[in-house]
Each structure stands twice: as C-alpha cells, then as structure tokens.
Amino acid sequence: MGGAKSFPSLVILLVLVLDCSATPISKIRAHPQPCKRMVFYFHDILYNGHNSKNATAAIVGSPAWGNRTILTGKNHFGNMVVFDDPITLDNNLHSTPVGRAQGFYFYDKKDIFTAWLGFSFVFNSTEHKGSINFAGADPLMNKTRDVSVIGGTGDFFMTRGIATLRTDAFEGEVYFRLCVDIKLYECW
Amino acid sequence: MGGAKSFPSLVILLVLVLDCSATPISKIRAHPQPCKRMVFYFHDILYNGHNSKNATAAIVGSPAWGNRTILTGKNHFGNMVVFDDPITLDNNLHSTPVGRAQGFYFYDKKDIFTAWLGFSFVFNSTEHKGSINFAGADPLMNKTRDVSVIGGTGDFFMTRGIATLRTDAFEGEVYFRLCVDIKLYECW
Amino acid sequence: MGGAKSFPSLVILLVLVLDCSATPISKIRAHPQPCKRMVFYFHDILYNGHNSKNATAAIVGSPAWGNRTILTGKNHFGNMVVFDDPITLDNNLHSTPVGRAQGFYFYDKKDIFTAWLGFSFVFNSTEHKGSINFAGADPLMNKTRDVSVIGGTGDFFMTRGIATLRTDAFEGEVYFRLCVDIKLYECW
Numbered sequence: 001m002g003g004a005k006s007f008p009s010l011v012i013l014l015v016l017v018l019d020c021s022a023t024p025i026s027k028i029r030a031h032p033q034p035c036k037r038m039v040f041y042f043h044d045i046l047y048n049g050h051n052s053k054n055a056t057a058a059i060v061g062s063p064a065w066g067n068r069t070i071l072t073g074k075n076h077f078g079n080m081v082v083f084d085d086p087i088t089l090d091n092n093l094h095s096t097p098v099g100r101a102q103g104f105y106f107y108d109k110k111d112i113f114t115a116w117l118g119f120s121f122v123f124n125s126t127e128h129k130g131s132i133n134f135a136g137a138d139p140l141m142n143k144t145r146d147v148s149v150i151g152g153t154g155d156f157f158m159t160r161g162i163a164t165l166r167t168d169a170f171e172g173e174v175y176f177r178l179c180v181d182i183k184l185y186e187c188w
Numbered sequence: 189m190g191g192a193k194s195f196p197s198l199v200i201l202l203v204l205v206l207d208c209s210a211t212p213i214s215k216i217r218a219h220p221q222p223c224k225r226m227v228f229y230f231h232d233i234l235y236n237g238h239n240s241k242n243a244t245a246a247i248v249g250s251p252a253w254g255n256r257t258i259l260t261g262k263n264h265f266g267n268m269v270v271f272d273d274p275i276t277l278d279n280n281l282h283s284t285p286v287g288r289a290q291g292f293y294f295y296d297k298k299d300i301f302t303a304w305l306g307f308s309f310v311f312n313s314t315e316h317k318g319s320i321n322f323a324g325a326d327p328l329m330n331k332t333r334d335v336s337v338i339g340g341t342g343d344f345f346m347t348r349g350i351a352t353l354r355t356d357a358f359e360g361e362v363y364f365r366l367c368v369d370i371k372l373y374e375c376w
Numbered sequence: 377m378g379g380a381k382s383f384p385s386l387v388i389l390l391v392l393v394l395d396c397s398a399t400p401i402s403k404i405r406a407h408p409q410p411c412k413r414m415v416f417y418f419h420d421i422l423y424n425g426h427n428s429k430n431a432t433a434a435i436v437g438s439p440a441w442g443n444r445t446i447l448t449g450k451n452h453f454g455n456m457v458v459f460d461d462p463i464t465l466d467n468n469l470h471s472t473p474v475g476r477a478q479g480f481y482f483y484d485k486k487d488i489f490t491a492w493l494g495f496s497f498v499f500n501s502t503e504h505k506g507s508i509n510f511a512g513a514d515p516l517m518n519k520t521r522d523v524s525v526i527g528g529t530g531d532f533f534m535t536r537g538i539a540t541l542r543t544d545a546f547e548g549e550v551y552f553r554l555c556v557d558i559k560l561y562e563c564w
Contacts (some may be wrong), residue, residue, distance in 0.1 A: 060437035061248035061507045064256040068440040077252045078248045078270050082454050084485045102484045102513050103492050107291045109272045116291050120513035133512050133524045137290050137308035138320045148339025151524025156563055187348055249436035252444040266436045266458050294477045297460045304479050324479050324509045325496035334508045336527025
C-alpha cells in the first residue's frame with residue numbers, strides 16, 4: 001500500500017521539478033525536443049545596508065535620482081545589480097549549493113517592473129564542471145519569461161538553448177528566488 | 189499616370205525600408221541569404237535632468253570624473269546607460285510602437301565615440317511574440333556597424349544573425365534614432 | 377649549426393604562442409578541432425586617479441561602500457569597469473596594436489576574486505576586419521578559464537567558439553595583461 005501510494009507522489013514531484021516553466025505541453029511540443037534539460041533554483045539576497053554578511057548581490061549603478069543602498073522609485077528604473085548567488089536543486093536556500101549564478105541585472109522600465117540579465121551558471125562539482133552563459137530580457141511581471149542560453153564551456157561546451165525563469169518567491173525587496181528551467185537544443 | 193508614377197516611388201520606399209544598412213549589395217551576396225530579414229527603428233531619449241517625463245534612458249554609471257546627469261567629457265568614456273526605447277516600423281518617434289528595445293550601452297573610448305551594446309527587442313503583438321537578443325561593439329563614427337544576434341525566444345526561438353545599426357538622426361545629446369537592419373541566418 | 381639550433385626554438389615559440397591555455401592536449405582532442413584558432417594579448421590599464429593619460433579602463437560602478445577611483449575591499453565585489461584595451465600579437469604592451477578589446481567586466485564575489493566579462497575584439501586592419509563577441513564568467517584565481525565566443529561580424533561573420541583566458545602578468549591593481557586563446561568551432 002505504501003509503495004503504491006508513493007509512486008504517484010513521486011511522479012508528481014518529478015513533474016514539478018522537471019517543469020517549473022508552467023508552459024502548456026502542447027507549446028513545448030511545437031519546438032524540437034531539448035538534447036538536455038535541467039532545473040535549478042537560485043537565491044538572490046540584495047544588500048540593503050544592514051545585511052552585508054548574508055547579501056549575495058549589491059546595487060552598483062543607479063540613475064542620478066537614486067542611490068546604491070535602496071532600490072529607487074519608478075520601478076527601480078536604472079538600478080544595476082551584480083550578484084553571486086547560490087544555485088540549489090530544490091527551493092531551499094539552505095540546501096547544499098551545486099554551483100553559483102554570477103552576473104548582473106538591471107531594471108529598465110519606468111512604468112512596470114522589467115529587467116535585463118547577463119549571467120553564468122558556474123559549476124565545479126563531480127556532477128558538472130563548466131559554465132552556461134545566459135542573456136536576455138526579463139519582463140518580471142510575467143509568470144514565466146524566456147532568456148537565451150548563448151554559450152557554454154566544459155561539460156556545456158558550445159551549447160545553446162532557452163532558459164525559462166519563474167519567480168518562485170520573494171521577501172520584500174531583499175530576497176528573490178528564481179526557478180530556472182534550462183532547455184538545451186544544441187549539445188556538442 | 190498617377191499609378192505609373194507611384195510605382196517607382198513604392199520601389200524606392202521598399203528599398204529604403206529593406207536596406208537601411210547602405211552596405212553594397214555585392215558584399216551582402218558574399219554571405220548566405222538571410223532566412224529572415226526585418227528593419228526597425230528605435231528611439232532613445234536620454235534623461236538630462238529636465239525631461240524625466242519623456243526620457244526612455246538614463247545614465248546609471250560614470251567614471252570618477254563624471255556624474256549621472258550629463259554625459260561626461262572624453263567622448264563620454266565610461267558612461268553607462270540603461271534604456272527602454274519604443275521600436276517603430278518607420279522613422280517617426282510618434283508612430284505606434286511595435287515593441288520595446290531594452291538593454292544597456294556604454295561609451296568605451298577616450299579619443300572618439302565608440303560604444304558597446306547589450307539589448308533585446310521585445311515583441312508582444314499579434315505580429316510578433318518573443319524576443320531577439322543582441323550584443324556587440326558599436327563604433328558610432330562609422331556610418332553602419334554590425335552587432336551579433338546572439339539568440340532569441342518565442343517567434344525568434346534560437347535564432348542567430350547580424351544586425352546592422354545606422355544612426356538615423358540625433359538631436360543634441362538627448363535624442364538618438366537608430367535604424368536596425370536585422371538579418372537572421374539561423375531560423376528554427 | 378645556427379640553423380639547426382634555431383629550428384627547435386621556433387617550434388617551442390610556436391607552441392607557446394599557439395597554446396597559452398596550458399590545457400593538456402588530450403583534453404583538447406576530446407573536442408572537435410577548431411575551424412580557426414588565434415592567440416592574442418590585451419593590456420588593461422585601470423584608471424587610479426593619477427594615470428588619466430595612459431589609462432585604458434575606468435571604474436564606472438561600485439557598491440554603496442566603495443568609490444570609483446580605487447577598487448573596493450571585499451575582493452572588489454561590485455566594481456564595474458569599462459575598457460578599451462590594445463590587442464597585441466605578443467606580450468609586449470608597446471607592440472603595434474592589431475585591434476582593440478572593448479567591453480566591460482565586474483567583480484562579483486565577496487570571498488575570492490571572480491569576474492564576469494562582456495567584450496568584443498574589434499579589428500580594422502589588412503589582416504582582419506570585423507569583430508568577435510565574448511561573454512562569460514571569469515574565475516580569476518584559476519590559471520585558465522573559458523568564456524564563450526557568442527558571435528562575430530565581418531571576417532568573423534556568425535562565428536562561435538571558446539576563448540581561454542590566462543592572466544599573463546599584472547602590476548599592482550593597475551596593469552593586467554591577458555592572453556586569449558580563441559578557438560572557433562563554427563566558421564561561416
């Protein structure tokens with residue numbers, strides 16, 4: 001009975017982990033199948049003047065009307081942030097990191113929240129060695145948004161693809177957790 | 189007579205719209221034919237301390253000797269700008285936008301004007317849904333300059349190519365209009 | 377005798393010039409052969425408040441706790457630098473430049489030195505015309521590190537590949553010399 005019961009749960013769990021994109025399956029099928037697919041979470045803790053020990057990100061640029069400690073008004077337009085965030089396999093900030101998400105983002109619209117991202121997933125474990133490089137627009141108000149996988153090194157040599165981002169959680173303007181569903185369509 | 193006269197005008201208009209690159213045709217022919225080609229304009233209105241309502245871009249970084257309200261001397265070396273610009277089909281700032289150009293550029297040379305660009309064209313209309321991602325050097329003093337199309341999403345899934353930029357107009361150091369001739373050579 | 381002696385030296389020199397990556401050959405062989413391979417050096421002279429004439433780079437962003445004249449503590453976390461550096465064929469800063477390395481980097485980790493790079497090699501000589509665009513994480517403490525070649529224009533139309541970076545020399549926190557071993561795997 002226990003075994004019979006746990007089987008469907010496992011299936012549901014797998015589906016959740018494999019598909020954080022919430023994209024209808026029919027839409028995915030229109031595209032070719034990915035040659036590799038991976039789901040990760042990363043955790044961004046923005047420096048706010050009081051959390052220098054835990055912060056993994058800091059504002060490094062702002063428009064003339066802002067500063068670099070507090071995100072500015074006008075939907076943070078012009079704030080540029082540099083980050084070095086832990087990557088985990090599940091949504092728990094305290095899980096053992098499997099790599100680091102390193103890069104930058106900036107808010108780029110006055111009327112709503114939108115951002116633009118350039119970053120890498122850097123792996124150096126027995127599981128994965130190498131990096132995956134990403135770039136693209138991130139219209140934060142959309143439930144999911146796609147950025148490009150523009151290249152990779154090591155285990156991810158020359159790869160290309162799409163990464164679907166979803167904001168999994170946030171707390172105030174300090175903690176942001178992103179789920180990243182990486183679908184690679186060029187594998188070498 | 190009217191019809192006969194308008195025909196060549198239409199041809200000229202089409203040529204102008206299809207080829208804002210001003211590249212000799214012989215040079216284009218040396219390359220393979222694009223699988224898709226599109227021409228757009230985008231309009232950058234830089235915040236200067238007095239135009240916060242209309243501005244679509246703001247200086248967010250500057251070298252130690254500059255500030256973030258006025259572009260610095262030394263050919264703006266080190267000024268970093270974040271933008272969210274309307275994209276139009278013709279060169280009229282007031283035409284209905286068909287998308288947004290979102291990203292950043294910075295001036296990177298002391299002796300002449302050169303810049304570097306990372307940005308996306310973001311479309312969400314009946315015509316186009318998805319994004320095209322660009323990166324590359326922009327030697328502004330050249331009549332035309334090429335940047336890379338490094339990826340795309342949605343209708344532009346996995347695309348790659350070249351975008352030829354041409355400064356179509358500028359007014360002082362506030363308004364810049366760019367013509368972008370996008371030639372995609374990898375279409376999925 | 378002179379000729380017999382100089383031959384092996386030439387071979388050694390060629391090996392040094394062709395392979396600044398110091399990667400074991402066996403590892404390279406696991407990958408396909410590059411369709412093009414080039415080795416260059418570039419020279420970054422960071423503005424420090426006293427060298428405005430010679431500087432080729434300047435800090436343009438910093439976290440709230442830093443400034444834009446001196447690299448901050450915490451391993452320069454959050455410092456963003458814009459550069460326009462000469463590219464040379466050998467490791468001599470005073471050799472005739474063959475192009476310019478233009479782009480930006482930022483330091484992105486609090487506990488050790490790591491950076492992230494977006495830049496282009498811009499060539500306009502009889503030898504090469506066009507640009508090569510790069511992006512990726514740069515874990516500076518590693519002897520060599522790979523970034524992605526995400527595109528190219530002109531002679532490097534649509535190219536993709538890997539660039540192996542090695543810090544060839546540095547002086548204080550002002551002069552940095554990088555050796556770049558460019559291996560292109562997609563040539564058009």
